[in-house]
Amino acid sequence: MEKIYVLDTNVLLHDPLAIKSFAEHRVVLPMTVLEELDVIKDRREKDVSREARIAIQSIDNILSDAKPWEIQEGVRMPATALHEETGTLAIYQDQRISDDDNIPYLNGTPQQANDNRIINVALKLQAAHPDDFVCLVTKDINMRLKAKGSGLEHVEDYRNDRVLDDLDLLAKGYEYTPGAFWERVEKVKTETHGRTTVHTLARETLPNAYPQMFVVDDTDFIGFVTEVDEDFVHLQDMNRASLMHQEFWGIRPRNLEQAMAFFVLQYQDSDMTVMTGPAGSGKTLLALAYGLHVIMEEKRYNKLIVARSTPPIAEDIGFLPGTEEEKMAPWLAAFEDNLEVLHGTDEHSFSSIDYVKERANIQFKSLNFMRGRSFNNAYIIIDESQGLTQFQLKSIITRVGQNSKIVVLGNLAQIDNKYITPLTSGLTYLVEKVKGFDYASIMHVNGIERSRLAEFAEDNL
The missing domain is CATH 3.40.50.1010 (5'-nuclease)
Known part of the structure; x- marks a missing residue:
């Protein structure tokens, strides 16, 4: 036939x-x-x-x-x-x-x-x-x-572009085990190096493990996968209290998922962090706070690049008055809002924000004008990536040069591109493709911390 x-x-x-x-x-x-x-x-x-x-x-x-x-x-x-x-x-x-x-x-x-x-x-x-x-x-x-x-x-329907059959299967950056994790472990080898304890488990214990993934159970155990090979999974023992007391640029995590996001953002072997989650979960605030921390305090990068895709009606931003940053201002207001959160309590908040933007060399870019460029010694934040195609995200990530880190943010529940669904989004594709990469981390930040009204709207409206 x-x-x-x-x-x-x-x-x-x-x-x-x-x-x-x-x-x-x-x-x-x-x-x-x-x-x-x-x-x-x-x-x-x-x-x-x-x-x-x-x-x-x-x-x-x-x-x-x-x-x-x-x-x-x-x-x-x-x-x-x-x-x-x-x-x-x-x-x-x-x-x-x-x-x-x-x-x-x-x-x-x-x-x-x-x-x-x-x-x-x-x-x-x-x-x-x-x-x-x-x-x-x-x-x-x-x-x-x-x-x-x-x-x-x-x-x-055309399904060849789907990397998943169900969005519930999308990697979250952690695996939850009901009850006690160690009850399902038959054999383990534990080594202590200074303050770090590493458990080596048989691969079949965590068959779906990938590098920089957390393991969480109901007994407050938290493990962090540092390495995965054909036979074994290497799990670093984490302290929940230490995770919750992390801080950079005056920001502390409000829930465990934010705490795990704090950790993977600053993990030394991570060149890229992909953070997904609902509106109000703190993705942008965490990414921005860490960017200011590593640029202004640790001096690891020379500039902070903030970019997002503009809607189709606004793609030709050249018709708008002002510099590229001024043209992008309407679509990057979220970052201005988060800068106000970080410095709104300062005695002269507007002066503080202007000072930080200048010292951190914050540059606002449109993704439509990033092709063909190369970004070295930069901390790069890509916002609202859920509406990008696989091709677009690939063309952006290939722009990342030496000594740079990229943080990709997105909420798959807020796709406004009529040609893209959560299962075909470039963000979904990116999460599934990079989860096995040793130098990339993933974290789904749940729990809406913006307000009780925002939490109600996300769950019920």
Whole structure:
């Protein structure tokens, strides 16, 4: 049985190389999809238009040398590292389908014309290949419902970009064990080096362990994974009271998760820290306080770079008056608020804030203008990263140079990018990909410390 996949335009906008993700099967692109990509590639939404151009280029790389009849029948796609046996790519002339055909037909109303034409292609192929598996792939939920309601047997969401099947499986930076952790440990080797106690356990005791992960139980035991190899997990014994009494730049943790975040932020072997959590959990405040501490007190870095992605309507910040920092001010007000928290009780708070911004060399940047640059001797904070794609986050992290640390912050419950879901967010991808990296740490900071009203809103509204 041959498998035939008809792709919607939004699949290629979400993953421009999606046509290569269907192994040895047949991929069909309706002509309407090419027409939509042609319109989208010139939009002012830079991220979306870029994805459209990449998709068009990948299609052209396969079909450019093929003859017209070969394109309609299907052109063999080149082999990849993941798929030695590849399928074919074909363009379907959906403009030739009419209601005279012996299939269910969706008419071309102005509001739904393109979606209906794409569905009609899948219906036509299903009628022409009754013994084959014909499937429409789209990220549009309503389009999937329409296709099924029209008689199409197989309709799917595009899932190849998901690194997880369930957000509950996302790494949090700690593993909670009900009861007593040591009751499940059969054999352990313990060594003491000065004030540090390290336990060496069999790997099967903590099969999901990764470097810089905490282990927490109900008996106040806290362990910190310093190393993981094929056979053993090395667990440093931590003191809960010491964790709760950490302090930098006048800030102390208010709950255990904040305390663990304090620890991984200042862990010497961590080049990157990824902090997730709900609004009001203190992610930005902790990252900023530690940045000021290491720059102004420890003198480890020369500058503090604060960056975030601007909304599509604001991408062209060049039209706003002032310097780059002044242009970015509306979208970086959260950092100004946190500077006020850190210095609001000073006798001359505004002078203190201005002094700190100058001495710490705080620079506000737009992520749209960070490509091609290299940041050395810098402490970098990336805020609101949940709305970034995998490609965008990769392009940012590759900018980090020598003697620099990057802290990535995000709340997966507040994604405002219509093309991204919590399961396909670049932040989710980053957490899962770096958790096994020896020089990166992860922490989900729960517990809303902003106010009781903010906690109620996060849980109930």
